[in-house]
Structure formats: C-alpha cells, structure tokens
Amino acid sequence: MIGSVVGMEHQVLVVDDDPMVSDVVRRYLEQSGCRVRLAADGSAALAAVAAERPDLVVLDLMMPGLDGLEVCRRLRADQPDLPVVMLTALGEEADRVLGLEVGADDYVTKPFSPRELVLRIRSVLRRATGSAPDPAAPAMLADGELLADTGRRVARLGGEPVPLTVREFDLLEFLLRNPGRAWSRADLLKRVWGWQIGDHSTVTVHVRRLREKIEHDPAAPRRILTVWGIGYRYEPEVTAG
Amino acid sequence: MIGSVVGMEHQVLVVDDDPMVSDVVRRYLEQSGCRVRLAADGSAALAAVAAERPDLVVLDLMMPGLDGLEVCRRLRADQPDLPVVMLTALGEEADRVLGLEVGADDYVTKPFSPRELVLRIRSVLRRATGSAPDPAAPAMLADGELLADTGRRVARLGGEPVPLTVREFDLLEFLLRNPGRAWSRADLLKRVWGWQIGDHSTVTVHVRRLREKIEHDPAAPRRILTVWGIGYRYEPEVTAG
DNA sequence: CGGTCACGTCATCGTTCGGTAAGACTTCGT
DNA sequence: ACGAAGTCTTACCGAACGATGACGTGACCG
Numbered sequence: 001m002i003g004s005v006v007g008m009e010h011q012v013l014v015v016d017d018d019p020m021v022s023d024v025v026r027r028y029l030e031q032s033g034c035r036v037r038l039a040a041d042g043s044a045a046l047a048a049v050a051a052e053r054p055d056l057v058v059l060d061l062m063m064p065g066l067d068g069l070e071v072c073r074r075l076r077a078d079q080p081d082l083p084v085v086m087l088t089a090l091g092e093e094a095d096r097v098l099g100l101e102v103g104a105d106d107y108v109t110k111p112f113s114p115r116e117l118v119l120r121i122r123s124v125l126r127r128a129t130g131s132a133p134d135p136a137a138p139a140m141l142a143d144g145e146l147l148a149d150t151g152r153r154v155a156r157l158g159g160e161p162v163p164l165t166v167r168e169f170d171l172l173e174f175l176l177r178n179p180g181r182a183w184s185r186a187d188l189l190k191r192v193w194g195w196q197i198g199d200h201s202t203v204t205v206h207v208r209r210l211r212e213k214i215e216h217d218p219a220a221p222r223r224i225l226t227v228w229g230i231g232y233r234y235e236p237e238v239t240a241g
Numbered sequence: 242m243i244g245s246v247v248g249m250e251h252q253v254l255v256v257d258d259d260p261m262v263s264d265v266v267r268r269y270l271e272q273s274g275c276r277v278r279l280a281a282d283g284s285a286a287l288a289a290v291a292a293e294r295p296d297l298v299v300l301d302l303m304m305p306g307l308d309g310l311e312v313c314r315r316l317r318a319d320q321p322d323l324p325v326v327m328l329t330a331l332g333e334e335a336d337r338v339l340g341l342e343v344g345a346d347d348y349v350t351k352p353f354s355p356r357e358l359v360l361r362i363r364s365v366l367r368r369a370t371g372s373a374p375d376p377a378a379p380a381m382l383a384d385g386e387l388l389a390d391t392g393r394r395v396a397r398l399g400g401e402p403v404p405l406t407v408r409e410f411d412l413l414e415f416l417l418r419n420p421g422r423a424w425s426r427a428d429l430l431k432r433v434w435g436w437q438i439g440d441h442s443t444v445t446v447h448v449r450r451l452r453e454k455i456e457h458d459p460a461a462p463r464r465i466l467t468v469w470g471i472g473y474r475y476e477p478e479v480t481a482g
Numbered sequence: 483c484g485g486t487c488a489c490g491t492c493a494t495c496g497t498t499c500g501g502t503a504a505g506a507c508t509t510c511g512t
Numbered sequence: 513a514c515g516a517a518g519t520c521t522t523a524c525c526g527a528a529c530g531a532t533g534a535c536g537t538g539a540c541c542g
Contacts, residue, residue: 027321165488181392184360196348201530202490208531209489219531226530227394228498229407230360406499442519443501449520450500460520469509470518487540498529507520512513 010125011035011052015045015071016060016087025058028118042066046074049082056125058117061088083124085117108194141176144237146214146223148176157214167192168210175224175234184231207232251366252276254293256286256312257301257328262351265435266299269355270362272415272432273391274380283307287315290323297366299358300345302329313345324365328353355435356407382417385478387455387464389417398455408433409451416465416475425472448473 012034016022019040026036037052039045042065049057057075061068072084083105105124108117141148147156153169155162164172174192175183183191185200193202211218225233253275257263260281267277278293280286283306290298298316302309313325327348346365349358382389388397394410396403405413415433416424424432426441434443452459466474 167489182394184357186357186361187364190347197350199491201492204530205490205532229356229529230394233393408500440502442503445519446501446521449522467519483542485541488538490535490537492535493533495530495532497531499527501524501526503522503524505520505522507518509518510516512515 010055011037012056012058012121013037013039013045013048013052013054014058015039015042015048015063015068016058017041017063018060021060021087025117029121034121042068042071045071049075049079054082056083056085056121058085058087058121061086085121085124141173143176143179143223146176146237148173155214162213164210164213167206168213171206171210172214175232179234179236182227182230182233187231203232250274250276251296252278252293253297253299253362254278254280254286254289254295255299256280256283256289256304256309257299258282258304259301262301262328265355266358268432268435269359272411272418273359273363274418275362283309283312286312290316290320295323297324297326297362299326299328299362302327324368326358326362326365356411382414384417384420384464387417387478389414396455403454405451405454408447409454412447412451413455416473420475420477423468423471423474428472444472 012029014022014025014029014036015038016025017040022038022040026038029036037048037054039048041063045057045059046066048054059068059071063071066074068086068088072086075082075084085106085108087108106120108120141150145158148154148169149156150173153164153166155164155169155172170192171188174188185203188203189195189198189200207224208218211221211224215221215223223235223237225235227233251274253270255263255266255270255277256279257266258281263279263281267279270277278289278295280289282304286298286300287307289295300309300312304312307315309327309329313327316323316325324346327345328351329348330351346368347361349361380391382391386399389395389410390397391414394405394407396405396410396413412429412433415429426444429444430436430439430441448465449459452462452465456462456464464476464478466476468474
C-alpha cells in the first residue's frame, strides 16, 4: 500500500501518448490518493495545465508533436513553480541531465516500477508544497562532519565545500538517506542510476570517486564501507537514535 | 524460536514450472525468514494468491499455460499493490515487456545468484511495506549477547561488531532462525549452501570458522554445539519464552 | 576548434573467500 | 584398551571479488 499523501489530495496531470503507460500510472496515482487527469500529447497537456491547474505534471519525453522537453520549457516560462516529473526511456538520447536542464524536478527511466514512480512523485510534491519539516525529504542531510545540501546540491566536509558531480551527489544523497543498510550494486544501479540492468562496475567506480572526495583516507573508508560479496553500506558517524 | 525477529515474517509465493529453480529459491527464502508457498503454473499461482494472500510473488516469465506476463496482468487487475518480482531468462524481450506493460516491481535474470534474488525481494518488500528509509527496522536476530543484523549483514557480540564472511553470516543466520534442534551436515549443505550433494567437511570447516569468531572459547563452544554422530545444534543462551 | 570535465567502460592487480585435502585428535563400541 | 568412525584443526590454492588507473566518448566552454 502506497499510502496517501498526508493532508491534501493533489491533482496530477499525466502526459503520455501511450495509453498503456498512462493508464497504469493513473491507477497507481489514484490509489495513492491523487486526482488524475490524462493528456495524450503536448498541446493537450498545455491546455490541461491552463484549465485544471494541476499540482504536478508527469511528462513523457518522447511524444508526437510537442515533445516533453518543449512542453516543459513552455510550462516553465509560464509557471516556474509547477513541479514536473519526466518519464524517459533508457534508449533515448536525452538523459536525466537534459531533463533536469529544462527544469524537471525529477525523472524516472522506463521501464520503471509504478511503485517507484509514485514514491518519486510524492517526494517531489512534498518538497514543492514546502510542507513542514519532512523527515522523508529533508533539504539538508548531515552526518557528523559531512553535510549534503540537496537544495544547492553541494556537499560540505567540516564546513569546507566538496565539489561533487551529479552522479556522485546522487549516490551520496541516496546513501545518506538510507544509511546502515547494505545495498547491492544492482540496488544502487536501480535506485540511483534508474537502470534496471547495467554494468555493476559503474557503481564500483563511482563509489571509489566518491570515497576519494569524502573519506579522509580513501584506502580505509569510514563512511562508505564495502560489504564483501554484497555491496556497500553507509556507516553513520553518529548512530541514529 | 528464539531471537526476536524484529520485523515481520513475510509470506512469499514462488511460481515456476521448474522444481529445480523453485526449490532452491524456496530454501533461500525460508532461510531468510519468509514463509514460502510454491506454484508450478499460472493458474495454480492465481489460485494460491487468492487463497494465501501472500505479501509478494516471485514469478517466472516463461511457463507453460498462463505465462508470467499474463499472470502478472491478472494479478494487477485484482491486487495492484501486490509486489511482483519477475524471473526472466536473459533475453531481448525482457525490457520492453517488463517495465510498464505488466508492472513488475523488479526482475532478476537467470541464471541468478540466490543471494541476489533474496536481496532484491527484501528490497521490494521493504519499499512495498512503506518502511523505506528506516535504518532502525532491519530484521535482527538476537540471542543473548549475540546479534545478527540481516540488513547490515553484520553480527555483534555484546555490541562489538564481528566481521563475518557471506557464508559465515548465512550459516549463523540459519542457525539463529532454527535453534535448538540438531542439523546434519547434509541438511546444512542443502539449506545454507543450496547443494544437494557435496563434501560434508565444507560444513565442518565453516562451523569451525564461525566458532572462532562468535564463541568466547572456540574449543568449548556454548552456542554452536556438536551433536556427535549427527551434526550441529544452536543452543540458545536465552530459552525461548 | 582545442581544452576540460563528467562518466561509463575496460584491463589489471591485489585481496579475500571458500572448498578441499590431510593429519591430529576425540568419541564410541567391543 | 584398541580400532574404527567421527570430528577438529591447519594449510593450501584456485576462483571470485573489489580497488585502482587508464582510456574513449560526448558535452560544454572559451
């Protein structure tokens, strides 16, 4: 059970030309307590946004006519605060960077688990509606000397700014949000990269690069620990609770 | 059973026409604390879901009669929240098929490592039960001073972390979940290693290594006891109450 | 058009793991 | 007490795994 978004019922506009997709998405969103409208193409989407004033738009990247990027740009021009979650396929040229560039608040790669999508949407909604302190999506993640400012997407180590790339920050953010537990490379690929399949060494390398930046001694990491035969685990400096 | 199992015991339905596969999967899942039901084909699966109300379904894609896709669709129509993990042979069709069309929550390609499958299943269950970012809620097996944290895959002896290898942890976990009775080496080979046949000395050696790490005096073990002529038995420090 | 940066991939290398074998030791039946 | 069967202990070695450095590509910038 996905559970309802606390407090109010949100209205979500789902824009996708494939009914197969939009239908599944709608069912899941409705289940989680959202009102849902559908639009099959870009211009319908723009019209629907004007008419319905949704709280969030789920936008497929590849569509006939106005594609997701273009729709997103026009939305941004008009309503910069309207949260947008992008749907992209793996094979598509545009990856997340492109999506984020035009101002999407999050993206989900196809094929995705509907559950995952709903979680992302809820997270974006929570952030967007600026609701009170939300333990599920704090803007600042801190552990001892290490601080991750998810708003500015900047990390600090004892006050000193640490330049992290997009991937590195995503990875760190995920680990900080899910500390203590051992995550397999496949898990990380899926939840940080949004890939269902892929080369596990990608994770290995990025963990290494991240360690290089946030561990005092990268050869003997104290935060991002290797769980042999399993994956990695973030060890909180300060034990929660 | 000793050891407060913090975190609930899930029921999982495994659907596969190949007993070879489903049997191994079942053993691993049971070892990791799930109750398991088997179904050999699609219609049996649907019946079992209706009758048993499992928390999660592991579904083979290729099956005679109703295949995994069809089963998944019908499940979705009825119970959109029931998590499904797909088993697929490495193939090209998998991506398109699996992502949206049927809404599987994850999939694992054959051949797979049973351990990886169990990790995925746990991961899906965790998300599904909505306890995602909760580092305090992994299943803990405890007996007196000894603690096995299955989330972190770390054991503790009186608070002090004890580094265990994958096999050692698996073995300990099994014994903690099945204390008090004697297990033959063949049993352990089957249920911990997933082997039907094999050298019994493998077990002997691993028990030795485990004792070395968790017994105060490995020469006079108080937890993992030898049952002469039979095998081994985990002796709970605290008698179940 | 170079130069830089991010990032995925690959090859290599050192480490760890874990199964096996062999000998020492203990238990048990006679 | 003796031999046989069972168990413990140690050492070894191939295989699996992770760390590391380097390369190729594409995006972005001057």
